[in-house]
Amino acid sequence: MHPESPPVPTQADLLPALHRMQAQFGYIPDQAVAELARTYNVSRAEVEGVIGFYHDFRRAPPGRRRLQVCCAESCQAMGADALTAHAQTRLGVGLGETAADGSVTLEAVYCLGNCACSPAVMLDGRVHGRVDAERLDALLAEGGEA
Amino acid sequence: MRIFVPRDSGAASVGVETVCRAIVDEAARRGLAVDVVRNGSRGLYWLEPLIEIEVAGQRIAYGPVAPGDVPGLFDAGWLDGGAHALCHGPSEEMPYLKKQTRLTFARMGRGDPLAFDDYRAGGGLAGLQRALSLSPAEIVAEIDASGLRGRGGAGFPTAIKWRTVMNAGDGQKYIVCNADEGDSGTFSDRMLMEGDPFCLIEGMVIAGLAVGADTGYIYLRSEYPDAWEILENAIVIANREGLLGDDLLGSGKRFELNLFKGAGAYVCGEETSLLESIEGKRGLVRAKPPLPALQGLFGLPTVVNNVITLGSVPWILANGGAAYQAHGMNRSRGTLPFQLAGNLKCTGLVEAPFGVTLRELLYDYGGGSASGRPLRAVQVGGPLGAFVPAADFDLPLDYEAFAAAGATVGHGGIVAFDDTVDMAKMARYAMHFCAVESCGKCTPCRVGSVRGVELLDAMLETRSGRTNDDTLLRDLCQTMLEGSLCAMGGMTPYPVLSALNHYPEDFGLAPKREEKAA
Numbered sequence: 001m002h003p004e005s006p007p008v009p010t011q012a013d014l015l016p017a018l019h020r021m022q023a024q025f026g027y028i029p030d031q032a033v034a035e036l037a038r039t040y041n042v043s044r045a046e047v048e049g050v051i052g053f054y055h056d057f058r059r060a061p062p063g064r065r066r067l068q069v070c071c072a073e074s075c076q077a078m079g080a081d082a083l084t085a086h087a088q089t090r091l092g093v094g095l096g097e098t099a100a101d102g103s104v105t106l107e108a109v110y111c112l113g114n115c116a117c118s119p120a121v122m123l124d125g126r127v128h129g130r131v132d133a134e135r136l137d138a139l140l141a142e143g144g145e146a
Numbered sequence: 147m148r149i150f151v152p153r154d155s156g157a158a159s160v161g162v163e164t165v166c167r168a169i170v171d172e173a174a175r176r177g178l179a180v181d182v183v184r185n186g187s188r189g190l191y192w193l194e195p196l197i198e199i200e201v202a203g204q205r206i207a208y209g210p211v212a213p214g215d216v217p218g219l220f221d222a223g224w225l226d227g228g229a230h231a232l233c234h235g236p237s238e239e240m241p242y243l244k245k246q247t248r249l250t251f252a253r254m255g256r257g258d259p260l261a262f263d264d265y266r267a268g269g270g271l272a273g274l275q276r277a278l279s280l281s282p283a284e285i286v287a288e289i290d291a292s293g294l295r296g297r298g299g300a301g302f303p304t305a306i307k308w309r310t311v312m313n314a315g316d317g318q319k320y321i322v323c324n325a326d327e328g329d330s331g332t333f334s335d336r337m338l339m340e341g342d343p344f345c346l347i348e349g350m351v352i353a354g355l356a357v358g359a360d361t362g363y364i365y366l367r368s369e370y371p372d373a374w375e376i377l378e379n380a381i382v383i384a385n386r387e388g389l390l391g392d393d394l395l396g397s398g399k400r401f402e403l404n405l406f407k408g409a410g411a412y413v414c415g416e417e418t419s420l421l422e423s424i425e426g427k428r429g430l431v432r433a434k435p436p437l438p439a440l441q442g443l444f445g446l447p448t449v450v451n452n453v454i455t456l457g458s459v460p461w462i463l464a465n466g467g468a469a470y471q472a473h474g475m476n477r478s479r480g481t482l483p484f485q486l487a488g489n490l491k492c493t494g495l496v497e498a499p500f501g502v503t504l505r506e507l508l509y510d511y512g513g514g515s516a517s518g519r520p521l522r523a524v525q526v527g528g529p530l531g532a533f534v535p536a537a538d539f540d541l542p543l544d545y546e547a548f549a550a551a552g553a554t555v556g557h558g559g560i561v562a563f564d565d566t567v568d569m570a571k572m573a574r575y576a577m578h579f580c581a582v583e584s585c586g587k588c589t590p591c592r593v594g595s596v597r598g599v600e601l602l603d604a605m606l607e608t609r610s611g612r613t614n615d616d617t618l619l620r621d622l623c624q625t626m627l628e629g630s631l632c633a634m635g636g637m638t639p640y641p642v643l644s645a646l647n648h649y650p651e652d653f654g655l656a657p658k659r660e661e662k663a664a
Binding site for chain 2: 046053056125
């Protein structure tokens with residue numbers, strides 16, 4: 001049931017490998033796709049397919065900062081639409097876009113599990129609740145201007 | 147002098163770390179010795195950061211505390227439970243908490259989630275100890291007696307699932323915990339994982355003993371980094387303490403637990419899509435049959451249960467199925483940790499027996515809208531759940547009663563909207579969400595959702611109420627309902643049709659009936 005032989009790399013390790021790679025580089029570079037395909041004995045198309053399926057994985061470098069605005073129902077009920085519009089104006093990018101100078105990536109996210117403190121955003125991996133335009137500006141200013 | 151400062155990510159999102167530093171600094175400045183305990187959240191989120199001071203064995207609650215409040219709280223003598231505008235008296239006596247029936251969430255917020263001795267002292271491990279003295283069939287019988295149904299949304303009887311896996315031969319089997327809590331308005335899975343992780347682990351081990359599985363996976367969504375960190379630590383501690391590993395509490399039985407990170411796909415909350423994802427593939431939904439119970443992870447018999455389902459198991463084993471079954475109504479037995487979210491004054495977690503009405507949750511607990519305006523619609527059960535109008539607020543939370551009303555209890559998430567909500571826009575959002583998150587395997591979901599967005603865009607633009615738009619939208623919804631492979635496409639019509647049926651005026655159609663005031 002639990003063979004003690006050295007583990008053979010299988011496709012089941014692909015998602016963890018992609019997470020590790022993205023944590024290291026910020027995205028999945030071209031060379032990595034071929035390398036992962038070889039390691040896990042699947043086609044490059046299969047690896048691209050997996051990367052393309054999941055919202056988390058990106059094929060291009062992200063901005064230095066990453067702002068995810070929750071656009072799901074609970075946050076909508078507490079003004080997420082206005083907050084999203086403010087973020088777009090403030091940063092000069094649309095949802096899913098990275099600023100031309102590479103300073104920031106803005107994304108929509110569907111639920112951060114912080115629905116009791118709506119509206120919520122995630123900035124560089126940290127969740128913030130009860131966010132209005134003013135608080136968002138303050139958060140963006142805190143960690144270096146975006 | 148113990149001060150309880152929650153480490154929960156919800157509390158962190160409203161600045162608890164800054165408050166914690168302010169408390170430590172202020173105490174040092176005053177030369178006072180304080181022992182700061184980082185507990186889980188009590189679930190009274192509208193009061194977070196909620197700080198509790200232990201005074202003569204009783205905990206006094208203060209909140210929401212901002213860093214600037216801290217010197218004043220010391221001045222008011224909060225270390226002795228002193229009066230202050232932010233003081234709510236003894237935590238356990240607060241009506242919001244006192245009225246609840248906390249079984250699954252019994253330990254929530256009481257202590258450090260990773261203190262194993264506290265877990266044991268708080269009743270932890272009693273369920274596992276009992277399970278180790280029972281045969282697999284006896285464990286399943288206890289779950290059967292409890293009436294426990296899947297808390298992820300589908301409400302399928304847990305015992306039937308377990309029995310199927312138990313009877314599926316003697317080979318390798320798996321326990322998979324679905325922790326891909328993606329529904330807006332839900333956070334009970336996150337709370338349990340962050341606030342009482344050993345409870346989930348114990349539930350999974352018991353499930354393993356019941357069905358003959360020695361390996362488990364927790365599929366955790368990547369949006370929950372704090373839960374990931376706590377679970378990672380909890381698994382290490384559980385292995386050290388014999389809650390996991392090769393010799394469970396000295397019984398010689400074994401269970402190995404793996405943590406697996408999702409990658410932002412909502413549809414992976416669907417059990418077969420989740421299994422594909424663990425196998426390293428695109429999260430395409432599988433056709434059923436075969437059931438995952440017989441051919442699940444890597445094609446082997448697998449129990450897939452939600453966090454709250456598994457988290458309820460230790461209590462049931464420790465206290466008996468009958469004690470759990472004593473709560474609830476009709477075929478909905480026990481309690482559900484409801485989550486009050488959106489436009490409510492008192493948002494938070496309310497564990498209550500089935501049968502509690504929406505009105506009680508929205509007004510007695512929730513305190514009405516946060517905006518002060520009338521509540522107009524409530525979405526129950528996440529983005530695939532129906533909108534319930536104010537006229538139906540007396541519906542009891544019961545799987546069958548909701549189904550009869552064309553709605554769903556789902557995972558118990560309740561999102562409230564005030565009268566500024568545009569229901570046609572919400573219907574459009576439901577289709578948009580489905581288009582973004584559809585796995586793409588079946589046509590009704592993949593194409594239907596895109597057509598739905600186009601149709602609703604046209605309706606929103608004109609709001610002319612041309613009846614053929616209405617007919618077309620209903621026809622499309624029917625196709626999605628009947629033709630989709632899973633709940634993603636199959637239930638997206640719930641919010642769309644309920645919006646159309648209860649709020650036709652928002653679509654430019656003639657109002658069908660008088661809306662009762664809330």
